[in-house]
Amino acid sequence: MTDLMDRFARKARPDEPELASPDEPSWNVPGSGAADRGAPSSRGPGGRTPRSSDSGGDGDEFATSPEFQEIKGRLHRKLLEGLNLALLGQRNRDEAEEEVAALVRRLLAQENTPLNLGEREQVVEQLVHEIFGLGPLEPLLKDPSISDILVNRHDQVYIERDGKLVPTDIKFKNDRHLLQVIDRIVSAVGRRIDDSSPMVDARLEDGSRVNAIIPPLALDGPHISIRKFRQDILSAEDLLRNETLTEAMLEFVQAAVKARLNILISGGTGSGKTTFLNMLSESIPHTERIVTIEDSAELQLRQPHVVRLETRPPNIEGEGAVGQRQLVINSLRMRPDRIIVGEVRGAEALDMLQAMNTGHDGSLTTLHANAPRDALARLETMIQMAGLSFGEAAMRRQVASAIDLVIHLSRHSDGRRRVVSVAEIVGMEGEVITMQDIFRFERRGLDPEGRVVGAFRASGIRPRAAEQLQSVGIDLEETLFTDLRSGSR
Numbered sequence: 001m002t003d004l005m006d007r008f009a010r011k012a013r014p015d016e017p018e019l020a021s022p023d024e025p026s027w028n029v030p031g032s033g034a035a036d037r038g039a040p041s042s043r044g045p046g047g048r049t050p051r052s053s054d055s056g057g058d059g060d061e062f063a064t065s066p067e068f069q070e071i072k073g074r075l076h077r078k079l080l081e082g083l084n085l086a087l088l089g090q091r092n093r094d095e096a097e098e099e100v101a102a103l104v105r106r107l108l109a110q111e112n113t114p115l116n117l118g119e120r121e122q123v124v125e126q127l128v129h130e131i132f133g134l135g136p137l138e139p140l141l142k143d144p145s146i147s148d149i150l151v152n153r154h155d156q157v158y159i160e161r162d163g164k165l166v167p168t169d170i171k172f173k174n175d176r177h178l179l180q181v182i183d184r185i186v187s188a189v190g191r192r193i194d195d196s197s198p199m200v201d202a203r204l205e206d207g208s209r210v211n212a213i214i215p216p217l218a219l220d221g222p223h224i225s226i227r228k229f230r231q232d233i234l235s236a237e238d239l240l241r242n243e244t245l246t247e248a249m250l251e252f253v254q255a256a257v258k259a260r261l262n263i264l265i266s267g268g269t270g271s272g273k274t275t276f277l278n279m280l281s282e283s284i285p286h287t288e289r290i291v292t293i294e295d296s297a298e299l300q301l302r303q304p305h306v307v308r309l310e311t312r313p314p315n316i317e318g319e320g321a322v323g324q325r326q327l328v329i330n331s332l333r334m335r336p337d338r339i340i341v342g343e344v345r346g347a348e349a350l351d352m353l354q355a356m357n358t359g360h361d362g363s364l365t366t367l368h369a370n371a372p373r374d375a376l377a378r379l380e381t382m383i384q385m386a387g388l389s390f391g392e393a394a395m396r397r398q399v400a401s402a403i404d405l406v407i408h409l410s411r412h413s414d415g416r417r418r419v420v421s422v423a424e425i426v427g428m429e430g431e432v433i434t435m436q437d438i439f440r441f442e443r444r445g446l447d448p449e450g451r452v453v454g455a456f457r458a459s460g461i462r463p464r465a466a467e468q469l470q471s472v473g474i475d476l477e478e479t480l481f482t483d484l485r486s487g488s489r
């Protein structure tokens with residue numbers, strides 16, 4: 001018998017945190033592990049009361065039944081009484097999970113309620129998630145087809161799948177249960193969430209980015225937003241295949257990276273900026289030294305010579321924070337060939353632009369904006385955050401001379417991400433920065449299935465940057481900028 005089972009007889013410490021009090025029905029997870037709804041079935045297994053629940057499939061039906069919740073609650077209580085969670089936490093997670101699962105199976109065997117194998121395994125799985133993981137979120141975290149998880153309330157969880165937001169029937173038992181899961185997430189990264197610090201950014205073990213916000217700031221109860229970390233980052237081929245951009249556009253932007261143009265990737269939330277930045281950075285030669293600066297490390301560069309820096313939030317006493325600006329300044333002393341800032345948000349924009357203007361060409365960054373022009377306006381606002389008194393014209397000149405290309409992405413209503421504009425900054429006209437589109441996506445409308453109809457087009461203008469490209473030996477065909485046969489629908 002294993003250590004864990006031996007220890008089962010021992011009492012848990014009285015101050016042991018209880019993840020979810022097991023006395024009420026807690027949450028249900030569709031048997032498929034995902035949140036899809038099947039056709040409701042009226043059959044109640046083993047003569048149990050049939051439910052008219054809206055979750056589909058036999059497994060789902062069982063998972064929402066009072067019997068299931070009752071058994072699970074009872075076993076959960078027994079587990080919490082008997083397990084030493086602190087000791088468990090020190091074990092190899094896979095082994096510990098296996099042992100708890102074996103334990104639950106043994107306890108189940110002693111139950112009077114007749115359960116079939118599938119039902120037993122559902123109880124085992126949910127209890128293991130409750131003890132070790134993030135409870136109801138676990139199946140969503142494991143499902144690779146889900147990119148975002150948005151918990152609006154304890155009983156309302158949305159996911160993003162294939163670029164679209166859809167509701168699930170995943171539920172937490174109550175606000176307290178949800179708060180316990182949040183607490184688990186934030187305490188794992190040495191932070192806390194409470195009245196005095198009701199907003200927290202954190203990262204899960206697998207790299208997923210998490211934001212949690214609780215009352216009084218969140219009016220309807222605790223809230224979590226999770227951007228899942230994708231191990232299989234989208235490659236240039238993937239983006240061509242799913243028509244994020246065309247071959248001609250790709251060829252140009254990759255050449256721009258090689259020729260050390262300074263590139264700003266802009267777009268709305270979740271429009272694919274980080275993904276695009278990752279893909280673009282593949283074109284940086286392996287001989288160059290790259291320094292990356294991020295709030296939450298998401299970039300996955302494959303080059304050998306990379307230094308990754310991440311900001312640090314303040315500690316529990318509110319001290320020790322290290323922001324992006326400090327990291328950008330520090331990075332300049334690290335002899336970088338390229339600086340990549342995951343997302344510019346504030347005063348670091350000034351230092352980044354100054355670096356671009358003083359020999360650190362080839363820098364890449366993303367910025368949250370709804371249009372390429374907005375991106376430039378936002379950069380100006382960020383420069384002002386640095387607290388220096390810049391005249392407007394001086395500020396614009398700084399932007400215009402630092403940034404060479406603005407690549408703007410959109411997430412369209414059909415769930416697809418597209419590069420809607422690749423624009424070059426060509427200088428200033430009076431007080432206005434002049435930009436010209438080299439490529440753009442022209443949207444014509446929606447087809448009957450709700451898909452966006454449109455086409456990528458070259459503007460026909462040969463970019464001024466073509467000369468800079470030539471100077472490093474990249475001679476792009478003239479037709480690239482005039483002819484876009486590879487344009488999509």
Ligand SMILES: Nc1ncnc2c1ncn2[C@@H]1O[C@H](COP(=O)(O)OP(=O)(O)OP(=O)(O)O)[C@@H](O)[C@H]1O
Nearest residue numbers: 147230242244268269270271272273274275276417
């Ligand atoms: N071109 C694309 N095609 C298909 N899926 C994509 C594409 N770009 C991004 N995605 C997916 O969309 C989600 C959001 O992508 P990403 O994190 O790159 O967006 P973002 O604009 O950086 O978001 P945020 O504003 O939150 O930082 C991810 O799950 C990613 O895998």
Ligand SMILES: [Mg+2]
Nearest residue numbers: 273274343366
């Ligand atoms: Mg991003």
